[in-house]
Amino acid sequence: xxxxxxxxxxxxxxxxxxxxxxxxxxxxxxxxxxxxxxxxxxxxxxxxxxxxxxxxxxxxxxxxxxxxxxxxxxxxxxxxxxxxxxxxxxxxxxxxxxxxxxxxxxxxxxxxxxxxxxxxxxxxxxxxxxxxxxxxxxxxxxxxxxxxxxxxxxxxxxxxxxxxxxxxxxxxxxxxxxxxxxxxxxxxxxxxxxxxxxxxxxxxxxxxxxxxxxxxxxxxxxxxxxxxxxxxxxxxxxxxxxxxxxxxxxxxxxxxxxxxxxxxxxxxxxxxxxxxxxxxxxxxxxxxxxxxxxxxxxxxxxxxxxxxxxxxxxxxxxxxxxxxxxxxxxxxxxxxxxxxxxxxxxxxxxxxxxxxxxxxxxxxxxxxxxxxxxxxxxxxxxxxxxxxxxxxxxxxxxxxxxxxxxxxxxxxxxxxxxxxxxxxxxxxxxxxxxxxxxxxxxxxxxxxxxxxxxxxxxxxxxxxxxxxxxxxxxxxxxxxxxxxxxxxxxxxxxxxxxxxxxxxxxxxxxxxxxxxxxxxxxxxxxxxxxxxxxxxxxxxxxxxxxxxxxxxxxxxxxxxxxxxxxxxxxxxxxxxxxxxxxxxxxxxxxxxxxxxxxxxxxxxxxxxxxxxxxxxxxxxxxxxxxxxxxxxxxxxxxxxxxxxxxxxxxxxxxxxxxxxxxxxxxxxxxxxxxxxxxxxxxxxxxxxxxxxxxxxxx
Amino acid sequence: xxxxxxxxxxxxxxxxxxxxxxxxxxxxxxxxxxxxxxxxxxxxxxxxxxxxxxxxxxxxxxxxxxxxxxxxxxxxxxxxxxxxxxxxxxxxxxxxxxxxxxxxxxxxxxxxxxxxxxxxxxxxxxxxxxxxxxxxxx
Numbered sequence: 001x002x003x004x005x006x007x008x009x010x011x012x013x014x015x016x017x018x019x020x021x022x023x024x025x026x027x028x029x030x031x032x033x034x035x036x037x038x039x040x041x042x043x044x045x046x047x048x049x050x051x052x053x054x055x056x057x058x059x060x061x062x063x064x065x066x067x068x069x070x071x072x073x074x075x076x077x078x079x080x081x082x083x084x085x086x087x088x089x090x091x092x093x094x095x096x097x098x099x100x101x102x103x104x105x106x107x108x109x110x111x112x113x114x115x116x117x118x119x120x121x122x123x124x125x126x127x128x129x130x131x132x133x134x135x136x137x138x139x140x141x142x143x144x145x146x147x148x149x150x151x152x153x154x155x156x157x158x159x160x161x162x163x164x165x166x167x168x169x170x171x172x173x174x175x176x177x178x179x180x181x182x183x184x185x186x187x188x189x190x191x192x193x194x195x196x197x198x199x200x201x202x203x204x205x206x207x208x209x210x211x212x213x214x215x216x217x218x219x220x221x222x223x224x225x226x227x228x229x230x231x232x233x234x235x236x237x238x239x240x241x242x243x244x245x246x247x248x249x250x251x252x253x254x255x256x257x258x259x260x261x262x263x264x265x266x267x268x269x270x271x272x273x274x275x276x277x278x279x280x281x282x283x284x285x286x287x288x289x290x291x292x293x294x295x296x297x298x299x300x301x302x303x304x305x306x307x308x309x310x311x312x313x314x315x316x317x318x319x320x321x322x323x324x325x326x327x328x329x330x331x332x333x334x335x336x337x338x339x340x341x342x343x344x345x346x347x348x349x350x351x352x353x354x355x356x357x358x359x360x361x362x363x364x365x366x367x368x369x370x371x372x373x374x375x376x377x378x379x380x381x382x383x384x385x386x387x388x389x390x391x392x393x394x395x396x397x398x399x400x401x402x403x404x405x406x407x408x409x410x411x412x413x414x415x416x417x418x419x420x421x422x423x424x425x426x427x428x429x430x431x432x433x434x435x436x437x438x439x440x441x442x443x444x445x446x447x448x449x450x451x452x453x454x455x456x457x458x459x460x461x462x463x464x465x466x467x468x469x470x471x472x473x474x475x476x477x478x479x480x481x482x483x484x485x486x487x488x489x490x491x492x493x494x495x496x497x498x499x500x501x502x503x504x505x506x507x508x509x510x511x512x513x514x515x516x517x518x519x520x521x522x523x524x525x526x527x528x529x530x531x532x533x534x535x536x537x538x539x540x541x542x543x544x545x546x547x548x549x550x551x552x553x554x555x556x557x558x559x560x561x562x563x564x565x566x567x568x569x570x571x572x573x574x575x576x577x578x579x580x581x582x583x584x585x586x587x588x589x590x591x592x593x594x595x596x597x598x599x600x601x602x603x604x605x606x607x608x609x610x611x612x613x614x615x616x617x618x619x620x621x622x623x624x625x626x627x628x629x630x631x632x633x634x635x636x637x638x639x640x641x642x643x644x645x646x647x648x649x650x651x652x653x654x655x656x657x658x659x660x661x662x663x664x665x666x667x668x669x670x671x672x673x674x675x676x677x678x679x680x681x682x683x684x685x686x687x688x689x690x691x692x693x694x695x696x697x698x
Numbered sequence: 699x700x701x702x703x704x705x706x707x708x709x710x711x712x713x714x715x716x717x718x719x720x721x722x723x724x725x726x727x728x729x730x731x732x733x734x735x736x737x738x739x740x741x742x743x744x745x746x747x748x749x750x751x752x753x754x755x756x757x758x759x760x761x762x763x764x765x766x767x768x769x770x771x772x773x774x775x776x777x778x779x780x781x782x783x784x785x786x787x788x789x790x791x792x793x794x795x796x797x798x799x800x801x802x803x804x805x806x807x808x809x810x811x812x813x814x815x816x817x818x819x820x821x822x823x824x825x826x827x828x829x830x831x832x833x834x835x836x
Contacts, residue, residue: 090825091751105743105791113744113761120747121822124756127749137789143749144757144786144797154752156827 061294062157066204068095068239069264070112071132076286077267078115079305084288085119090156092123095239096130096206103134126154128163130206131172151183153190159293160198162190164205166219184223191231200293203228204237210250210260212279212341214241214271229255239264242271244283244302246311249330256322257330263289277339277446277453278331281311335449338370338399347461353470354425354436363418369394373448377421380441380457384426387442392419431470432681433571433688435461464571471680471688475517476657478696482529482536483510490536493610493625503614503623508538517676517691525664525672530695532651534625542618543666548588553598555668558585559622562687564659565631569690573601578633586613586620595622604630628652654697659690741766741816743793748824753805756824758798762815770798773810778802805829
């Protein structure tokens with residue numbers, strides 16, 4: 001095999017001939033490769049070496065790619081697709097979520113067909129349905145799959161691949177029991193039919209069967225997993241959680257263990273990785289998995305878009321059996337479930353503010369650790385906190401799921417006595433949204449059933465109740481009712497159109513500048529007023545040139561608005577929760593018009609937020625409206641305003657109190673902020689220190 | 699007079715030839731639809747993509763406006779291969795999916811194809827799996 005990029009002594013034509021011979025292709029085919037992208041010859045896009053490797057192996061060796069979750073970020077998706085194309089796989093398995101909503105042609109094009117355009121023309125694709133396909137149609141239409149059964153299998157040489165469906169017919173809910181039963185029956189027969197005919201069996205779907213971070217999915221344990229053990233499946237591959245996770249082999253005693261891998265790195269927003277005793281490797285960045293099979297040998301190479309090697313694994317079989325070392329490393333599924341998420345959302349309670357150098361006692365629920373396990377906490381060498389080495393014994397009860405020991409659980413609900421952990425904060429420690437800053441972390445050794453599992457660095461958060469207890473009560477600032485003249489002026493903003501762009505500062509003259517608890521003085525730029533239909537505001541900025549960043553507005557000139565309709569001082573902001581978090585900024589170019597807008601959280605229907613801006617000699621002025629509907633809290637009887645239900649709009653009224661933080665930025669630097677962040681660290685997505693406003697009758 | 703070319707001259711010529719090839723290749727390819735061009739204005743909206751590849755057959759899909767003239771052919775090694783193009787609706791969309799069903803392919807071979815949809819043309823490639831007892835199992 002030759003590499004054109006490094007052999008300058010031979011002519012390119014002779015090189016092509018040699019490469020063609022090695023690849024089993026005609027010169028014409030090789031020339032077509034060159035014409036397909038002349039960069040092939042330059043070695044920039046098509047690698048002749050890779051193509052030759054892909055083609056020359058024949059039935060004895062081949063390689064393919066598994067990826068999924070091509071969502072949200074076209075540039076990242078394209079970078080991964082281009083990297084996959086350079087490896088010239090025989091085929092690609094897509095584990096679902098082609099885009100954010102496959103029912104929208106524009107999104108399909110923007111996030112899948114567009115970025116994958118060249119890749120799709122160089123190989124074949126086998127798709128699984130994700131929750132973002134939102135129902136069987138049009139997914140089945142796009143790939144001409146039976147709408148009754150989106151599960152299927154295929155063979156490639158000595159490999160058998162099963163693609164599973166996991167969702168309801170009409171949406172992204174749990175699969176209907178009768179369809180699950182039908183799929184299980186088919187799967188049983190399909191896998192039975194390949195016994196002795198396939199050296200390797202891979203099962204792929206969207207939801208993982210073992211997963212720690214992100215969704216933490218444990219799909220299919222009751223109906224599907226037993227069948228996979230029964231028929232000796234080798235690997236189970238999934239996406240859904242946008243990161244990479246590879247677990248220790250898992251299998252019942254006497255059965256062939258399965259390698260479970262989460263590989264949702266096709267370009268969607270990264271999920272943060274979470275340590276687990278049974279994770280061999282995790283990585284939170286875009287990636288794809290390249291598998292190479294040659295007879296009884298399987299090689300996995302996980303790559304980032306830049307070619308970075310993230311993980312490798314090799315499996316070999318002798319007489320169909322895995323190596324003894326693999327079998328010895330395996331754990332049983334029940335133990336895997338107990339060891340899966342003891343560190344996910346690990347949080348302590350404290351009763352005092354952390355002070356540098358002063359040892360404090362934290363309490364910790366033991367209900368997340370395997371029964372009878374011994375858990376030893378000690379100082380994480382990479383952390384600036386020190387943790388007094390202490391060993392605890394977990395109670396005999398089965399551990400609760402991480403979600404059940406959530407940050408919101410009151411500590412007094414813990415049945416067993418909480419564990420007491422003594423920690424010493426470093427210099428400069430602050431209370432932050434979900435914990436401390438710098439982060440508290442610990443090394444944890446877990447001894448369970450004769451094996452020891454060690455994680456050198458486990459983040460330890462802080463229960464929400466502790467955060468609320470320690471964060472000071474905010475100062476309540478009165479916001480005046482809008483005058484009739486101002487309401488008349490703002491009616492233009494409500495309707496939109498050119499009138500709104502003609503922002504009249506004199507209409508705001510009777511409204512005082514907003515008092516800022518952060519400085520104890522009046523703002524120089526911000527005013528707020530309310531009416532029954534909406535909360536209104538204006539910022540008049542004197543700063544010179546305007547710099548904007550449409551992707552990361554907080555790094556440029558922008559106004560960040562955080563509004564909490566019920567002033568609950570939440571520390572967890574949910575995408576569709578009641579808390580409104582958004583950014584407004586002037587559009588680049590021009591002298592004014594509709595302002596740019598980015599929603600982070602909040603149930604904002606179309607038109608809930610209106611904003612316009614106008615250039616001024618010294619900067620810009622921007623006026624905004626947030627509708628009463630966007631500030632209405634759901635009352636669903638369950639007392640949970642975070643259910644995602646859209647309540648009927650309630651008009652704003654005098655006396656109402658709302659949580660507020662406003663941050664005005666220039667070139668990413670805070671110019672003015674409403675809430676007082678001193679002594680605290682308000683982190684992205686979790687402003688722990690809410691200021692508050694009261695709608696005044698004046 | 700020394701008529702031997704400097705080593706860098708050969709490299710330069712090779713690079714120039716390659717760049718020339720690239721220009722020709724780019725010129726021959728159908729122009730990629732611009733981002734600003736609405737999907738509904740394209741003759742070839744999405745694809746082509748290849749699925750259901752078996753040792754002896756494959757499906758090539760593309761999405762195009764309903765009524766668009768569409769065809770698919772193998773660029774070489776097409777002896778014995780039958781290509782049948784059909785269309786089907788995509789739920790919730792006005793454009794339709796075109797499917798070229800290829801049969802009579804040989805196992806373990808790379809194929810090159812061309813799809814023409816209205817004024818647009820696209821080339822692609824795929825490889826059939828080696829011969830196996832089983833193919834696609836719906």
